[in-house]
Amino acid sequence: MNNIINIANARIQKGIVTENLDLIGSKLKTEIQKKFARSLFLREVDTGSCGACESEIISAINPVYDLQRFGVDFVASPRHADALLVTGPVSLNMSLALKRTYEAMPSPKFVITAGDCALDGGPFKGSYYIEGGVSKIIPVVFHIPGCPPKPIDLVLALLLAVKNLKRS
């Protein structure tokens, strides 16, 4: 394990990204402590994304960003999730699956979208085969712009989303 840590330290030049990250991350952690009593579990749903949004979400849990240390984790089932993180313009084939995934979650629950596609179809706006945004199907409380949003943007956006969250 030491090996990896050495490499991580050697390869990741400390820079503006990492410094900001620690700051934002610690705030995120405090906020999650307050509102979720320790952790926020997300279930990711791809409704027809190009895959780059997923790649960046996965990057956010690599050792450089290590989103998990701030109390956020991704779970395999909507039944274990506090929130959905949804990407893609919602292809017609995915709208039922998205709805059912949402319905399978226990309440209270909320939905965050990531990437321009998920807002209103983004580059796929006007297509015959998309619903044109996640909010057409399920209620969305927060959107993370970008094509794709960078990992640091995801962390920051999660902080804002959790901050804005009202107790229901």
Add this chain to the structure above:
Amino acid sequence: MKYLEFKIAVLERTGLDERAFRESGSEIYIAANLENFHGICLLLHSILSSPVMLYFAEDNVKTSGVYTLRCGFLGKKIQRWVFVVVDIPKDNLNFPAISKDIVSAQLFEREIKEMFGLIPAGSPDVRRLRLHDEVWPDGYFPLRKEFVKPEKTNNTGKYYVFDRIEGEGVFEVPVGPVHAGIIGPGHFRFSVAGEPIINLELRLGFAHRGAEKLFEGKSAKEAQIFSECISGDAAFAHSLAFSLAVEQAAGIDVKENVKINRAIGLELERIYNHINDIGGMAIDVAFSYSSTLASIVKENILRLNEKLSKHRYLKGSNGVGQCALIKDKESRVCLLEVLSGAKTDIDLLKNILFSSVSFMDKVDTTGTLHRKTAEDFGVTGLAGRASGLELDLRRVFPGIYEKTSFEIIRGDKGDVLSRLNVRFNELAVALRVITELSGQINFSGKEDSPEAIIISGTGLGAVEGWRGPIIYWVKIGKEGKIERCKIVDASFNNWQALSCCVHGNIIPDFPVCNKSFDFSYSGGDL
């Protein structure tokens, strides 16, 4: 075989007139009619020993009252793309299916049928591919020019029927379209007897976003940006293939520096994806320590991408006739530095994986894709090469790669280990090729190419992306607007490899089989 020999052989065996041949760069179009179309396709399939590489229709009803069908093969030895072209009159939409004789044509004909309403007569399978029966009503063909969206979609009352495997103790495991991981949508239906998988049926199309239709009416510039959204982890390869197609259509010359930069971009994309998938294979057999290392390497390449192109996935770096990633000596130094770090890490990663007995045990002989199966289904790219097929567009059309020590990497067994090895070896080649190419960039020359003028025409652009060939065929109309854009991502036909390779394996090994290919949902579904 020389091109001329090939041409003579085709003329002799088909009795065609020489005027049936139209030659344009590396593209050959052979005009056929509905009687001889099937025969000529079969002939090309056998003398070129090529699967159907791209096969698509175009709506010319308004101008000439026909739909035009083009079935394309790759002549590796003659270094040409060879198309058979046939017109189908608008009042009789039948054409002779070739999928009853050539397996690799199957999905293309299903696509042609659902998108244009043309009927492949005699095809063994005419089910829809992407427009799911549950949501899309009958009689609407999106790629026809006069298409209007149905007023009502969803809840059509129809259902897709999966193949039912029956027998004592056989049970089904349905998975997806929402998967447990952070990954694209698709449905996998396993039939299992005891432990071994006896059948796997894939149902895809969940990521269908109508991409080809959206290209129509866009300017080349707009379309360029859009092509980067077809398959995000191959954004560079897609936009490069698109640029090449437009450059071919409009007869635009590309400078040497641009070619070098493009090859560098293509190889950088290969590096971060191969390393990502190697890490993915490790995590899929619960070897998370090594996958962590892989994710750091990937992150570093993404950051390098951002330094070079202002985008972690190299978006925005290709333009028609243009591409500048390594703009000055500093960026070259930065490139070489990051890559040399990556090389050290990759060597270490390889060491960790190959010295773990339990890891090797998991990947060896798992998920075997036999060479013959790969050949029949038209499996290309990394997946095909790991099963012993010799196909790499960088070899067929070397271009700038001629000036490097590029070599084609192949495996023989077609199992997960084979694909792992091909990836490691391709990583080594990519690192070497980039280093060699970066030394050949000329920083003194005038950088800016003038904005290219787009004229009407058709053209094909193809690159060997990290998964395999990505092919664009583009038709540009009079105002410089795209009239038709056909995209074939290697994933389209390659997905079939996954259902074949899992027979006899157990479900817990499925993730590592899947990751060893890592096909694109969005690239296949468009």
